[in-house]
Amino acid sequence: MKAWTTACIFSTGWPTILIPSGKTFLLSPLTFEGPCLYASVHVRVEGNIVAPDKLWTSQNNTSWITFRDVTAFTVDGNGEIDGRGSVWWDCKKKNKCDSVPSALGILRCVDLTIAGMKLLNSPGKHLTVDSSKWVHLKGLSFASPADSPDTDGIYIVESHYVEVKDAAIGAGNSLNQDGKLDW
Template sequence: MELVISIILCLASAVAGHRPIHNVLNYGAMGDGNTDDTQAFLKTWKAACGDHNGSVLLVTGKGTRKYLLGKIEFTGPCLSDVNFQIDGELVAPNKLWTNEIDTWIQFRNVPGISVYGHGSIDGRGFIWWNCLSKNQCRYAPYTMEFMGCNGLKVNGLSFKDSPGKHLVVYKSNDSILTGLHITAPEDSPNTDGILISDSQHVIITQSTIGVGDDCIAIGPRCYDVNVSNINCGPGHGISIGSLGENGAEDIVEHIHVSDCNISNTLTGVRIKTWQGGAGHAKFLSYSNINFNSVRGSIIVLDQYYCPHSTCPNKTGNVAISDVSYKGLHGSSTSDVAIKLACSSSVPCHGITMDEVSFFSTNANHPLLSYCINAVGSSTGNVRPDVPCLQR
């Protein structure tokens, strides 16, 4: 899989070398970190998107360029595929600029878009987190979002300090995200590294993510998402969900997480659903994952997800089935390393564990498991023991 991804990205780079180049500096961008370059970027995009020959939109980093951008939307479809090369630094306005659910940099309806480079994207989230902590803001914007961008490729970029989620992929099938570096303070609220929603055939690999919420969140209506070779932490681990909010019928299938390192996170790998929801999450697998000093439970199946102080009891839930855990090892600072909290009305089925072993960071404190309304089996060394899984 990694070899195939490398070949695809190398071919894309080679093709880019023979494309017409539209440099933002030639369209009026200053890149001094003080001048608003939004209109210059839009002019460059218009030229690149309207080029029949398959162009490169270049955000040069020469001379340590820093580009101040306001809210900006790059819309398609374009006349040919566009390569968006970011080698400079993009910085958000250092002010509160919206009161709504919003995104700072958005790509909409641009199939085949490739966004890559050695550049960085700074969301300047501190002012937003302070506003949220004082309950003076309801929302904080995402940093970058792709909507309707089938065949998307994002490679090599660094993201930091997003006000809200860093990178969102929505209704964009056949996407590859690789070589990303995403960071935000551990206490920054709702700063997920990557959120995938309503998308199929997605690959996320070879990236380092340390944020204040989920390193990677896989939302509703996702199919065939493969996550591998991720270094995650700090943050809340790698999550599926939440699903079924406000009674929604959500479906998630064929999600595979493998060969990852998760350290100093709130949880490890988690599936979370709301009471009262409907639909299903099935054919989910976790393999060859190492954990270090996870503060809560490492494995979490939570059909009673409630991020508030209280949530009403409701019947019905998103059905969880055919979930496998194989080759998971590491340490927890919590009492309960494995938590399977499944619904009495819609129990979890087909849960399997094979060679899953965790130990406490406190040598004198044995780890426990919690299991309710879950049916499945365990083989090999499973520690702590999970009584509801047959051996």
């Protein structure tokens, strides 16, 4: 959070937060809040980010990693974001969890790009874009096991001008217990 706060008030250039390659970081639920004062922020994910391997709560209870009210930013790289969703899937299958969070949430953001990363094993939806505009999603891949419940790749709601390009989505099973499509 210190890196985000510093980047968000940076007065010149294009500040970059780097998640370095060859390393894995355990990240508790977190919200990156805007608006940033002067500059566009760049988050470069070269390494891996993993969620806690247990049920957890977050500020908003809808996403593990949230970007909220941020304008003109980029999240890219060839790293992986692993939501470690199996504990959530078990909870959902046993009807002990009413709601299951997304791995990555974008809320009320404008002019953003998310590119090149792999999102794995989300507790619920892999990426949620809500109440945002001018969103560019490029070269992303989403993967979770076939028996993972409600792990949609991308969920877009109340947003405008959203571009999805070159996405590979292999996220969960859309069949219910009766073998029928779950809409």
